[in-house]
Amino acid sequence: AQSVTQLGSHVSVSEGALVLLRCNYSSSVPPYLFWYVQYPNQGLQLLLKYTTGATLVKGINGFEAEFKKSETSFHLTKPSAHMSDAAEYFCAVTRGGSQGNLIFGKGTKLSVKP
Amino acid sequence: DAGVIQSPRHEVTEMGQEVTLRCKPISGHDYLFWYRQTMMRGLELLIYFNNNVPIDDSGMPEDRFSAKMPNASFSTLKIQPSEPRDSAVYFCASSFSGANTGELFFGEGSRLTVL
Numbered sequence: 001a002q003s004v005t006q007l008g009s010h011v012s013v014s015e016g017a018l019v020l021l022r023c024n025y026s027s028s029v030p031p032y033l034f035w036y037v038q039y040p041n042q043g044l045q046l047l048l049k050y051t052t053g054a055t056l057v058k059g060i061n062g063f064e065a066e067f068k069k070s071e072t073s074f075h076l077t078k079p080s081a082h083m084s085d086a087a088e089y090f091c092a093v094t095r096g097g098s099q100g101n102l103i104f105g106k107g108t109k110l111s112v113k114p
Numbered sequence: 115d116a117g118v119i120q121s122p123r124h125e126v127t128e129m130g131q132e133v134t135l136r137c138k139p140i141s142g143h144d145y146l147f148w149y150r151q152t153m154m155r156g157l158e159l160l161i162y163f164n165n166n167v168p169i170d171d172s173g174m175p176e177d178r179f180s181a182k183m184p185n186a187s188f189s190t191l192k193i194q195p196s197e198p199r200d201s202a203v204y205f206c207a208s209s210f211s212g213a214n215t216g217e218l219f220f221g222e223g224s225r226l227t228v229l
Contacts, residue, residue, distance in 0.1 A: 032216045043118075043205055043220035051215055090157065094216040101147075101170065102218055104157040 002027045002093050006105035014113045019063075019078040021108045023091030026072065033074040034092040034102065035065055044090060050074065061085070086112045116140070118221035120206050126227045132194040135224045138187055139208030147218060148181055148191050149205040157205075163189065164211075196228045 007022040025031055032051045036044040048059025055067040061084075065076045074091060091105040119138040127133055139146050147162040161171040166183045174181070178197070183189040193200055203225045207218040 034217065036220075041222075041225075043222045044207075044218075045220070046217055049215060049217060101159055101162065102216065106156040 002031065002103050004091050004093050004103055004105035006089075006091050006108050008108055009106065010109045010111065012111040012113060013081045015083055016080050019076070019081045019085065019110065021076040021089050021091075021110065023065075023074045023076065023105060024072055025074060025091070025093045027093055031093045033065075033067060034094075035059065035063070035074075035076050036090045036092060036104075038088045038090065038107075040087075047076070047089070081110075081112045083112050083114065086110055118206055118208050118219055120204075120221035120224050122224055123222065124225045124227075126229065127196055128229050129197055130195045131228075132192065133196045133200075133226060133228075135191040135204050135206075135226070137189045137191070137206030137221060139189070139206070140210075140219055141187065143208035143210045143219070144186075145209040145211060146183060146189050147207040147209075148189070149207065151203045151205060151223070152201075160191070160204075193226075196226075198228045201226055201228050 003026045005024045034049045035047040037047050038044045047063050048057050050057050050067045058064045063078045065074050067074050088107045088109045090107045092102045094102050121136045144165050148160040150158050160173045161181045162169055163183045179193055181191045203223045205220050205223045207220045209218050
């Protein structure tokens, strides 16, 4: 069975500071990993994904994440937070190469202080 | 390109009434998913379809919930009778198996309030 754990339901950073949102997964097979962002009253949008190949993946809006198999982690980072980054972020996992059920973490709400 | 389209965006109804939520997936996508989002439980998968056929409905909470996909461009999620605990945001998502990435494309959701 697969699962996702996001550490910290709320993270607050100052504008210009580093953003680090943590995600650990559990999977008995090679995983595909995703980060989605949800702005208030909107659906989820894909930020970035890891399927195979390079373990450091870059996404939209300056975000990136690194797949670390030894640590079963896929943490999301951005060097400098912007006010517009305030949103809820979801990590998700699916069985590599399959189509179907994405297992989502419970989400981390990011606040950005001026 | 049009994304996943859901209607209605907001629905307020009284306990016991029937609720029907609608979804139009992205053209060419062969998978369709219904999720429910609440503060307490987060995002939960209710059911998903492949080529209009239900594949896994183990997330449907009870017999009051039903979902159909009569054709590749339309799906409904029905709750009958509705209860206050069904209040949530319901998302529809679609994906294309040919891309082989597992990426889902979400609609903007239908916010349901049952009084």
